[in-house]
Amino acid sequence: MSDLIDNPTPGQNMPEYTVSEISGEIKRTLEGGFGRVRVRGEVGRVFRARSGHLYFDVKDDRNVLACTTWKGQVASLSVEPEEGLEVVVTGRLTAFGGQSKYNLNVDEVAVAGQGALMALLEKRKKQLAAEGLFAPERKKPLPYLPQVIGVVTSPSGAVIRDILHRLHDRFPRKVLIWPVAVQGASCAAEVARAIAGFNQLQPGGALPRPDLIIVARGGGSVEDLWGFNEEIVARAAAASDIPLISAVGHETDTTLIDFVSDMRAPTPTAAAELAVPVRLELMAWADTMGARLTRATTAALAQRRQRLGDLARALPRGEALLDGPRQRLDWIADRLPLALTSGVQRRRVALSEVAGGLRPSALRALVARRRDRLSAVRLTPAPVTREIAQKRDAITTLSRRLESAGQQRIDRLRQHLDARARLLSSLGYQATLDRGYAVVWAGDTVVTRRDEAAQVAALSIQFADGRLDVVPTDAPDVPPAAQTPPAPATPRKRAKPQTPPETPPDQGSLF
Template identity: 65%
Template sequence: MDLIDDPQPGENAHEYTVSEISSAVKRVLEGEFGRVRVRGEVGRVFVARSGHLYFDIKDDRNVLASVAWKGQVASLATKPEEGMEVVATGRLTTFGSQSKYQLNVDDLRPAGVGALMAMLEQRKKALAAEGLFDESRKRPLPFLPDVIGVVTSPSGAVIRDILHRLRDRFPRKVLVWPVAVQGRDCAPQVARAIAGFNALTPGGPLPRPDLIIVARGGGSIEDLWGFNEEAVTRAAAASDIPLISAVGHETDTTLIDYASDKRAPTPTAAAELAVPVRLELQAWLDGQGARLSRGLSRTITDRRQRVADLARALPRPETLLSAARQRLDLAEHRLDAGLRGTVALRRARLSELSGGLRPATLRQGLADKRRRADQTAARLGPLLRRAAAQRRERLDQLTRQLARLAPTRDAARQRRHLDDLQTRMARATQRRLDTERRRLGTLDRLHASLGYQATLERGYAVVRGDGAVVTTAKSAKKARAIEIEFRDGRMTPGAAPDPKPARKKTPPPEQGTLL
């Protein structure tokens, strides 16, 4: 039916309501176009609080308003960004409240690889400007992690390659967080896995990894696009646990590679970066132990030689003190002679002065002189002896200082240190010998348990023909002589048993005699 009827002569045109006009336009537009695909550049993008997504698709002349409802937004393979060239698929519809038409989009994809690369480059520049790719943010990898967390698909070949390489190099505990590695669920699951590993409590019931590996095999840029999402990149940059990215092959590069602490060209290479080679590490430790033993032995030898050289260069303490002691003995001997000489000189002087005096006065004066002389001698004697004692004490003090200055004490300490080193080396050698003895005993017991004698104890036998072990009946028939070895000895089939030794007859006792 036509929207507007031709007026009849003498009649007025039909009057339509606004709703009728809007419904008619909606029917015509949806019936004419139905489901369409539109290619263009994304313009304005707006996300409403209700969850609906509004954006424009434009070319150089016109703009097409587009909308994706809340339930459709989650299923979009690509989120629109301003300036992106896309191919949108949906149905044309109208919005009567504003007299406009729009495209209800249920599928949105970039318009070719070039558009993806342009969008990737734009996102990379924006994240780099925030400092997420700075080298200063990157943490060193642990040398030997106890627990390694792996974020990957549990059913692919990637996790098997990682586990196999870890088992060959240095077995470690591995926690696997299963995620989707492509599609629309990839980015949110990978971001939650990285955050989940970081949220684990150290020392808790589920151990917190010391290292995280995010891994995926190779694929196209569309397959790897989940690892270029902003959520994954920010989760990798915010991880407190060192992270290795191993997404794709060596030529594949994603944004998580720039935000991670270390990029591995393949998942297998990520396992090689995570742990060292156990045999190489053990060989290095053995070499370092040998160097330490050689250095310790050489140090002990050098110290012993140094102590011997110092001991030869030092004079004996008796030689240093002999001259001072001799001078002290001489001074002590001269002290008594000097005291007696002084007393004699004073008496002679007293006699000269008392020559002109009267006898009584002379005797009295002489007695006084003698008494004063004796008093002087009595006073002088202790003074001289005290001076001699002070000199001797000073000499002893110098002797003690000389003994402290002499390096004999340092030499004794060096000797004690040398003896301690020798004792420690002897203990280390004894421990090494005990370990080797225990290992030799274990090997000996293993050898005894694997030897054929243990088999003989269980009831088996060894058959030899002409001196060689026989394992087939054919070989036994050809042998000229057969010998069978049992647990308690060997025997030859068909040989006569050893004759029993004849008993010696005991001679009858001799008959006694009466004589």
């Protein structure tokens, strides 16, 4: 019997496995024995790979369980694991033969108890408050009467009906509804996209940009409202350029979006009341202000009328104002004839006094003195001649300057005239004739229509090189003697610049 066995060593008849075979058997055994399980523990190390996969650990006081959530499963998680958070994870237990490890493929994460949720909420609140997202100075004032209101909520709930009903009762406005899930795994991402989407709308576009955003949801448990406690929602609300009102839950419910929003409303209905005023109250207020304005105007006019009457009683009569000037005029008019007579008499006396000093002997003596002075001047003509010569030289110099200035002026005018002539030749119709056009003349008149040409006895067509006389076929019969051909056009000659008059010759001095 021993001859039939190659190796009679005991235990050598067990089957042999490859490494991949044994890893596969362990994986199948592990997955078949456990299947889908729920594990409770504290989240340890959390790592998100660049591929989008999420790797983290769930541990207790003695052991650690490696967990993996693939990229396609991350978006469906209701709570994203954070280090130190106590959670209950659900998934399938599997093995990874490449590293001889087993792990839990997690597709659902839930916080283990409300206390853990509150602890996570407080942690996020402290983080966002440290960044200044809760600061009062960064909150924007709400518009008094928005034209368009954007509402982020579920389109099928009672919340949107309450908001629309309240807006219709108070002050109807245009409402844009961005439908989102208000609870569940996709709530936070959809609400954040809705807020960012309203802010990306451009004013004057096909879809109007809201002046105010309301994020609303009805009441519920902490787990139901947890989507509004996510950091992505809080940061989207803080980054909104449009004023935002948060109306999540009832008055006792508080979420992170309430702290970063510009205004918190206790209920969705209260958010609609904060968004718009009451139209009837505004109309009543306007009527009250109009009545007050009318009363104030009437009272002001009455007060000023009374003041004017008081001042008018204190003023003198118009006739009394003219009595004094009229009396002075009469007094001056009575004194005027006597003043004229007295003035003439004084001037007559002064004339007599002056005329008494005018005697012939005095005039003869004055003439003799002036004649002697003239004779003295004639005996010494050198200074006078020199002065005359200087004046003549000055006049000659001035004349030469005037002549030079006049010649320069004429040269400038001639250059300007030549430039205008060149411009006229370039813009005139003669240049057009060189390109094959012609001008039809009836005497000195240009003919531009066929009806006008038919009524003329003789025409003259001007080409670039001259004129040609023609007779239209539709012209009336006119004797040849009556058909006087127009004078041929002569090219306009450039006006010759006038030669400035010659300077008259120097005639010398008369002295």
